[in-house]
Amino acid sequence: MSQKIHSHLLDNGLVLVAESMDWLESCAFTLVLPAGCARDPAGRHGLANFVCEMVQRGCGELDSRQFSETLDRLGADRSASVSAAHTSFGAATLADNLDDSLGLYADLVQRPLLPESQIEDARQVCYHEIQSIEDDLAQLVMHEVRRRTYGDPWGRSSQGTRESIAAVQPGDLRRFVGQSYIPAGAILSVAGKIDRSRLCDQVQSHFGSWQGQPQLELDSNVRHAPEYVHLEQSSTQVHIAVAYPSIPYNHADYFQARGAVGVLSDGMSSRLFTHVREERGLCYTVYATYNSLRHEGRILSYAATSTDRAQETLDVMLAELIRLSDGIDESELSCLKARVKSALIMQQESSSARSGAIAGDWYHLGRVRTKEEITERIDGLTVESVNQYLAENRPSNFTVVTLGAERLEVNGPQEE
Amino acid sequence: MDFKTYTLENGLEVVAECNGQAYSMGMGFFVNAGSCDETAKNSGVSHFLEHMVFKGTPKRSAADVNRELDEIGSHSNAYTSEEHTVFYAAALPEYQSQAVDLLSDIMRPSLRESDFDTEKKVIIEEICKYDDQPPFGAHEKCMAAFFGQHPLGRSVLGTTESVSALSPEAMREYFQRRYSPGNIKLVAAGCLDFEKLVADVEACCGDWEPFETKRTTQPPQGEAGFDLIERPSAAQQYIVQISGGPSAQEPERYAHRLLATIFGDEGGSRLFWALVDTGLVEYAASGTYEFQDTGITMTVMSCHPDSAKDSLERLRQLQTVVQTEPITENELELAKSKICSHIVRRSERPANRLFAVGSGWLQRLQYQTVKESVEAYQRVTVEDVNDIVAKYPLDQTATVVAGPRADW
Numbered sequence: 001m002s003q004k005i006h007s008h009l010l011d012n013g014l015v016l017v018a019e020s021m022d023w024l025e026s027c028a029f030t031l032v033l034p035a036g037c038a039r040d041p042a043g044r045h046g047l048a049n050f051v052c053e054m055v056q057r058g059c060g061e062l063d064s065r066q067f068s069e070t071l072d073r074l075g076a077d078r079s080a081s082v083s084a085a086h087t088s089f090g091a092a093t094l095a096d097n098l099d100d101s102l103g104l105y106a107d108l109v110q111r112p113l114l115p116e117s118q119i120e121d122a123r124q125v126c127y128h129e130i131q132s133i134e135d136d137l138a139q140l141v142m143h144e145v146r147r148r149t150y151g152d153p154w155g156r157s158s159q160g161t162r163e164s165i166a167a168v169q170p171g172d173l174r175r176f177v178g179q180s181y182i183p184a185g186a187i188l189s190v191a192g193k194i195d196r197s198r199l200c201d202q203v204q205s206h207f208g209s210w211q212g213q214p215q216l217e218l219d220s221n222v223r224h225a226p227e228y229v230h231l232e233q234s235s236t237q238v239h240i241a242v243a244y245p246s247i248p249y250n251h252a253d254y255f256q257a258r259g260a261v262g263v264l265s266d267g268m269s270s271r272l273f274t275h276v277r278e279e280r281g282l283c284y285t286v287y288a289t290y291n292s293l294r295h296e297g298r299i300l301s302y303a304a305t306s307t308d309r310a311q312e313t314l315d316v317m318l319a320e321l322i323r324l325s326d327g328i329d330e331s332e333l334s335c336l337k338a339r340v341k342s343a344l345i346m347q348q349e350s351s352s353a354r355s356g357a358i359a360g361d362w363y364h365l366g367r368v369r370t371k372e373e374i375t376e377r378i379d380g381l382t383v384e385s386v387n388q389y390l391a392e393n394r395p396s397n398f399t400v401v402t403l404g405a406e407r408l409e410v411n412g413p414q415e416e
Numbered sequence: 417m418d419f420k421t422y423t424l425e426n427g428l429e430v431v432a433e434c435n436g437q438a439y440s441m442g443m444g445f446f447v448n449a450g451s452c453d454e455t456a457k458n459s460g461v462s463h464f465l466e467h468m469v470f471k472g473t474p475k476r477s478a479a480d481v482n483r484e485l486d487e488i489g490s491h492s493n494a495y496t497s498e499e500h501t502v503f504y505a506a507a508l509p510e511y512q513s514q515a516v517d518l519l520s521d522i523m524r525p526s527l528r529e530s531d532f533d534t535e536k537k538v539i540i541e542e543i544c545k546y547d548d549q550p551p552f553g554a555h556e557k558c559m560a561a562f563f564g565q566h567p568l569g570r571s572v573l574g575t576t577e578s579v580s581a582l583s584p585e586a587m588r589e590y591f592q593r594r595y596s597p598g599n600i601k602l603v604a605a606g607c608l609d610f611e612k613l614v615a616d617v618e619a620c621c622g623d624w625e626p627f628e629t630k631r632t633t634q635p636p637q638g639e640a641g642f643d644l645i646e647r648p649s650a651a652q653q654y655i656v657q658i659s660g661g662p663s664a665q666e667p668e669r670y671a672h673r674l675l676a677t678i679f680g681d682e683g684g685s686r687l688f689w690a691l692v693d694t695g696l697v698e699y700a701a702s703g704t705y706e707f708q709d710t711g712i713t714m715t716v717m718s719c720h721p722d723s724a725k726d727s728l729e730r731l732r733q734l735q736t737v738v739q740t741e742p743i744t745e746n747e748l749e750l751a752k753s754k755i756c757s758h759i760v761r762r763s764e765r766p767a768n769r770l771f772a773v774g775s776g777w778l779q780r781l782q783y784q785t786v787k788e789s790v791e792a793y794q795r796v797t798v799e800d801v802n803d804i805v806a807k808y809p810l811d812q813t814a815t816v817v818a819g820p821r822a823d824w
Contacts, residue, residue: 023437024764025760025761025764026760026761026764064693065689068683068684069684069750072683072684072750072753072754073749073750073753074753074757075753075754075756075757075758076757077754077757077758077761078683092761093757093761094757094760094761120695121693121694121695122695123695124694124695124696125692125695127695128652128695128697128698128699128719128720129698131651131652131698131720132550132651132652132698132699132718134651134652135549135550135650135651135652136549136550137548137549138549233649234649235548235649236544236547236548237541237544237545237548266486267482267485267486268470268481268482268483268485268486268492269479269482269483269485269486270486273482274479274482277538278478278479278482278534279534280534281533281534281535281536281537281538281541282537282541283538283541284538284539284541284542284545285545304541304545304548305541306540306541306544331483334487335483335486335487336486338486338487338488338489339486339489339490339491340489341489341508342440342489342490342491342506342507342508343489343491345439345440345508346439346440346491346506346765346767348439349438349439349440349764349765349766350764350765351761351764352761
């Protein structure tokens with residue numbers, strides 16, 4: 001199974017990245033637009049999300065219902081999401097239906113109808129989304145920790161507020177599409193059973209005449225100071241979120257950072273699972289995960305537990321994060337290597353997983369890391385190299401957010 | 417693609433779909449044990465036992481089990497449902513023998529008291545987690561309302577009280593009633609060496625003592641009704657409804673799933689266009705579940721508390737309309753495309769085939785290729801779906817509403 005990855009830059013700036021997986025019957029694509037909520041104008045937070053809802057309500061020759069039914073007939077399982085940096089649309093279908101599906105999304109990004117008759121319905125959808133997150137305490141606490149650790153605009157959540165959604169006018173929608181649904185900075189990734197040269201032709205014919213002015217880069221100016229915030233809520237559990245700085249995905253030491261967080265949280269023998277859950281029975285859910293913007297990264301960690309055990313849970317979590325800088329051992333690293341390698345191979349069984357992964361790689365690196373390269377980098381990790389990284393990048397400057405019935409104490413060393 | 421089976425003398429059955437083209441394999445022990453085998457007194461024991469299975473054996477400590485699962489690079493987990501408990505691992509083919517050795521060892525757990533006490537706390541946190549989470553117990557309450565005294569009406573997790581009261585002895589006694597080799601299947605899918613699999617299973621599980629197991633369930637009577645859960649701090653109102661459907665044994669289940677897709681799929685369904693697309697509610701969708709003796713359609717809706725009564729009324733109207741305005745050919749074709757494309761794409765991962773093959777064998781002693789599954793859906797006609805509408809009316813439901821509204 002040698003990996004076949006191709007990229008092709010269209011004249012208008014759109015990049016096509018394709019991975020051929022001949023052993024599959026399916027195909028998946030991800031269309032990533034430089035239309036993230038970090039681009040929402042002041043007073044209009046939630047606009048990217050509103051637009052994402054509206055463009056799916058008809059495009060080209062098709063109204064909302066025809067668009068949806070055509071995709072259903074193609075058996076296309078689809079997704080749409082908005083992050084700080086991007087609006088992304090994805091679809092997975094059987095390989096024969098790829099071309100037709102791509103054509104529909106070409107209409108969606110270039111010729112959305114934005115029907116005024118549907119704006120109020122879409123606005124209601126946005127209100128509902130804001131309200132539903134209020135009941136999802138785990139998501140709420142993670143939103144808050146992201147907002148604080150990444151600052152504005154990169155830490156924003158995409159939903160906006162009731163007030164900012166109420167303020168959105170039809171002109172805002174059209175302006176946002178004009179400025180951000182553009183080929184420069186957009187990535188179209190395709191993975192699965194494809195014919196490379198036919199795909200290039202198809203993409204050229206669907207997207208070749210797409211136009212738009214490139215956007216200016218957004219700034220980032222975040223301070224890394226420790227912070228603790230408690231949000232009062234009459235819940236059964238206290239939800240705990242911890243964030244601390246890490247390096248971005250495009251950094252030369254990325255694999256050292258990834259190895260370190262893997263020791264914390266990958267698999268059933270990882271440190272957080274073992275010391276917080278297995279040995280002490282403090283919680284059901286506990287994890288830490290690596291997260292990256294293009295210019296900076298974070299480790300985000302979460303646990304939820306009953307109020308009377310929340311302080312102990314936070315203490316043990318923070319102690320494990322801090323202890324990481326004392327180093328990892330050989331057996332932890334070898335487990336991690338085995339897991340990463342099997343995950344890499346299993347990714348080859350899913351066109352959707354690959355299409356998402358290669359789009360992400362292209363955004364962060366301007367190229368795709370092959371399976372061989374990742375295997376080599378993972379094999380090259382040693383206890384010494386990870387420990388040296390950890391000694392130079394000690395987990396510190398924690399942003400802690402808790403949500404629940406009682407405020408906690410953040411104990412132990414905080415600032416580097 | 418070869419389907420193979422083998423039965424050990426003690427009754428343990430090995431069932432495998434071998435696909436030499438696959439890159440990985442999935443394997444799991446599927447046990448005929450779930451909350452429907454429990455009583456009010458030991459409610460939650462199946463799920464608690466599922467956790468305890470990972471807590472070590474005479475040969476391995478809990479830490480050994482977790483470490484070895486990671487050492488073979490496996491993605492492993494377990495789940496408990498009303499009728500089954502499943503322990504599984506997805507791994508690369510080179511680890512096949514190690515996976516058998518490890519998974520079969522943990523199926524004979526020590527159930528040590530100190531581990532039991534620590535794990536009990538984890539289970540209670542799991543129960544608390546769901547207590548904080550939408551739909552705030554409405555799912556369990558609706559199952560209880562619909563199934564009444566039938567064991568399917570009992571929560572899989574149990575309650576804080578029932579789990580707190582469980583003893584290691586009660587769990588051992590339950591294990592001795594359900595985990596007989598004849599009541600367990602080892603299911604595998606993907607790139608497998610079947611002969612080696614059988615030899616390894618013989619070596620690892622051949623000495624398991626068989627004993628008698630019996631599942632005594634009666635076909636339940638679905639009951640309509642209405643209940644309210646008050647949750648003053650919730651932002652939205654949540655509505656859960658259950659109506660009847662065919663069991664896992666009945667061929668009508670294909671038409672039933674198509675009906676649920678037409679009526680209530682998350683996108684492109686009657687519920688979607690009438691309620692979600694228009695912004696009336698946040699979420700509204702229906703899905704089907706099949707059990708040994710019965711099946712259900714479950715509909716879940718969330719909306720603003722102020723409009724919740726109107727939204728429920730709209731939902732009821734849509735359910736009534738299905739009875740009078742028959743399903744169309746176009747709706748059926750769209751639903752078939754969605755389901756069949758989904759089946760084919762899912763089947764590309766051996767870990768997904770594992771569950772399809774395993775549940776088919778557990779529920780029906782029947783193996784179906786991907787092609788046969790797709791054909792079964794393709795054969796369904798509009799008349800078949802409209803027959804389901806008549807036989808299992810969507811408007812005869814148990815309904816539970818949870819959220820801030822105290823008046824209803």
